[in-house]
Amino acid sequence: MELLAYIDPGAGSLFIQAVIATILVAPFFLRTQIRRGVDRLRGRPSTAVITAPAPSDDAVPPTQP
Amino acid sequence: MTDSPRPSGAAGERDPGSFRDPSGFVFRRDGVLYRQVNRVFADDWGAAVDAGILQRWQADGRLVSHEVVDVALAADPGQALAVLRPDPIAFISYPYEWTFGQLKDAALLTLDLQEDAERSGFTLRDASAYNVQFDRGRPILIDTLSLERRTGDEPWAAYRQFCQHFVAPLALMARRDIRCGLMLRDYVDGIPIDLAATLLPGRTRLSTGLGSHVHLHARAQRRYADAARGAPRRAAMGATRRGALLDSLRRTIMGLHWSPGGTEWADYDRETSYTDQGTRAKESIVEAMLQDTGGSAVWDLGANVGRFSAIAANLGRRVVAWDVDPAASERHYQRLKARGVTAVLPLVQDLVNPSPGLGWAGAERAPFVDRSDADVVMALALVHHLAISNNVPLDWVAALFARLAPAGLVEFVPKGDPMVILLLGSRPDVFPDYTQDGFERAFSTRFRIVARTPIPDSTRVLYRLERA
Numbered sequence: 001m002e003l004l005a006y007i008d009p010g011a012g013s014l015f016i017q018a019v020i021a022t023i024l025v026a027p028f029f030l031r032t033q034i035r036r037g038v039d040r041l042r043g044r045p046s047t048a049v050i051t052a053p054a055p056s057d058d059a060v061p062p063t064q065p
Numbered sequence: 066m067t068d069s070p071r072p073s074g075a076a077g078e079r080d081p082g083s084f085r086d087p088s089g090f091v092f093r094r095d096g097v098l099y100r101q102v103n104r105v106f107a108d109d110w111g112a113a114v115d116a117g118i119l120q121r122w123q124a125d126g127r128l129v130s131h132e133v134v135d136v137a138l139a140a141d142p143g144q145a146l147a148v149l150r151p152d153p154i155a156f157i158s159y160p161y162e163w164t165f166g167q168l169k170d171a172a173l174l175t176l177d178l179q180e181d182a183e184r185s186g187f188t189l190r191d192a193s194a195y196n197v198q199f200d201r202g203r204p205i206l207i208d209t210l211s212l213e214r215r216t217g218d219e220p221w222a223a224y225r226q227f228c229q230h231f232v233a234p235l236a237l238m239a240r241r242d243i244r245c246g247l248m249l250r251d252y253v254d255g256i257p258i259d260l261a262a263t264l265l266p267g268r269t270r271l272s273t274g275l276g277s278h279v280h281l282h283a284r285a286q287r288r289y290a291d292a293a294r295g296a297p298r299r300a301a302m303g304a305t306r307r308g309a310l311l312d313s314l315r316r317t318i319m320g321l322h323w324s325p326g327g328t329e330w331a332d333y334d335r336e337t338s339y340t341d342q343g344t345r346a347k348e349s350i351v352e353a354m355l356q357d358t359g360g361s362a363v364w365d366l367g368a369n370v371g372r373f374s375a376i377a378a379n380l381g382r383r384v385v386a387w388d389v390d391p392a393a394s395e396r397h398y399q400r401l402k403a404r405g406v407t408a409v410l411p412l413v414q415d416l417v418n419p420s421p422g423l424g425w426a427g428a429e430r431a432p433f434v435d436r437s438d439a440d441v442v443m444a445l446a447l448v449h450h451l452a453i454s455n456n457v458p459l460d461w462v463a464a465l466f467a468r469l470a471p472a473g474l475v476e477f478v479p480k481g482d483p484m485v486i487l488l489l490g491s492r493p494d495v496f497p498d499y500t501q502d503g504f505e506r507a508f509s510t511r512f513r514i515v516a517r518t519p520i521p522d523s524t525r526v527l528y529r530l531e532r533a
Contacts, residue, residue: 005222006086007191013225013258016285018300020277021220021310028309 077140081428082195088210092140100131100209101139102147109213110146118185118212127178129154129200129207149209155201155362155410156385156438159430160194160230161249162412162420164395165238165323166402167204168246171197172231172318174204178211179221180311183304187212192227194255195430202407218301221310225282229255232278232317239321240265240275243391246413253424259283274317325392343522350518351445351474352376354529357516358472360440366416366466367447371397371409377443378408385439387414416447416465417455434468442470445527449478452499453488459498459507466530467511473530477504481524501526509533 039045077099083091088106092099102110113119122128131149139145160168171194179189189211196208221227230249233256237245241264248256262283269275302310339347351373355363363377368386370393377384386409388394397411414420419433444466451457466473478485479501480494498507505514512530519526 005190006088007222007226009220009222010225010286010289012285012287012289013228013282014220014222015289015300016277016282017220017224017310018302018306019285020281020313021302021306023277024309024313025306028312029305031312032308 077138079140081426082424082430084425086191086210088190090140094138094140098151098153099134099138099140100149100151101141101145102149102210103141103144104146105144106210107146110210112214113187113212116185116187118182118187119209122178122181122206126203127174127206128209129198129205131209151207151209154198154205154207155383157431157436158199158385158410158412159249159420160234161247162414163199163246164391164398164411164413165235165243165246166395166398167199168194168231168235168238169318169321171204172227172235173315174206175227175231176311176315176318178206179223180308182212183215183307183311186215188215188221189223192223192230194230194249199410202401202405202410218303218307220300220302221307224310225258225286226255227314228258228278228282231255232275232314233258233261235318235321236269236275236279237261237264239323240269243323246391250420250423253429258286272320274313274320278314278317323395325395339520340522343520346521347445347523347525347527348373348376350520350527351443352380354474354516354518354527355380355382355441355443358441358474358529360472362439363441363443364437364439364469365443365445367444367450368397368411369393370400371411373443373445374409374411375406377441378406382408382441384409386411387416389413389415389417416451417457434465437469439470441472441474442466443474445474445476446478446484446525448475448504449482449485449488449499453485453496456495459504460510463508463511467532471532473512473528473532475508475528475530476520477501477526477528479524479526 077092077094080091080093087103088109089100089102092101119128123130129151131151134148134150136145136148138148160171163171174197175189175192179192182188190213191208191211196206196211197204198207199205229252234246234249237248237256245264258279262280265275265279270280355377361382363374363382363384365371365374365377365384365386368374368388369390371386374384374386386397388397388411391413394411394413401409401411414433420430422428422432423430448459448462451462452459466475480486480489480499508514508528508530511533513533514528515531516529517526
């Protein structure tokens, strides 16, 4: 697996994407739930992007040394 | 295709742009393009095949189709797990030749695929703009080996590459200057984030998307650039946070707009010196000459918004429509997209300084002049711009056209034409050979003049040429 991760993801890039995602996860989760609700009311299949049950799977925030 | 390094004991000619990924590579044998899948990639390849994700993407046209062929065809049999024969892409273009809209559509395709991969338990291992090509009017992923299984809650390894290849250039094109797209020529792995942060207007710091994915990203890269300061501890990113990141990238890309206009050629199509009758006559002559010339592929040089490319397309030709002006090419792309035209590929190209060979040994990305598969080169209302605006000798223009295609449709615009008068209005006329006789003399060194037809209601002449 590690052998095939052939591009350098960049330490700073790995870190900042986790920070950005942490900041944005609450509004994203809210939007996703609203969209699902609207889709359900309209009888459409959900167009929400990620099928995660709750943001609890993101309980670990990024940390610095 | 140029000479390239070959692995020891290999057969087949390895593509000079396919060497970074240990999971496989592209090669040619007897002129046919193949992709070797290496044994080291067996588990991920098997999982992707079993999950049906490749087949799904191929069925909806988002991934190039392939046929699995005999592994004995491998270029490096010692490492080969499988050999694929991808469907050929009609013409290989590069991100620095794409219009703003094309680069944006390629970015959105990459995000679509990453979101879909996430839902299926996979991830894109890379997010290079060079993994995308335009095929029949649509962006399509050509790197069949981009997919690998997710093994945990890691961040997206290709995030930095996505930002360098798509976010940074699109932001610079939209928020600074459309010509910043050409910076992709200098930076083959995308525009460095810190450079983009420096060049973008200060107000972009206040934007959620660009503030995060460019400005904060650049600061984080600086913070951790020095290994002595230590890397951050590995951060887990669960599905919702990964979804939030992709959603943010999508919103950032969707929020970048550029409206063509204000460039030199943006309104050229409406400002030509032709009367309506002259335009119709020219269209009829071009159509007749294209019919007489035959062939299946046309390169339309100086295509502007594609009035004459459309004639070639209507005759069943596949057209690559080049223009120096990003506004004209963008308009052309958006028109084609709106009308569902798939036979024409508009691209940006400065003929006076065309795309060179780039990347390792100057061979990863082929130069403009080596990529022509055209049967006909069409240069309408172009030669005077090359000869007078750029001082290119007419016989040099003929030499380039002869290198690009065995036949040509070329328009000569004499000095009495309003456009040439305009070009000479601000400079001395140092072009004594720029006459119809001089044009015919110059082009006769490379071509046989098959037909010359004056265009009614103008002083211009259309030539049909065959390479001598």
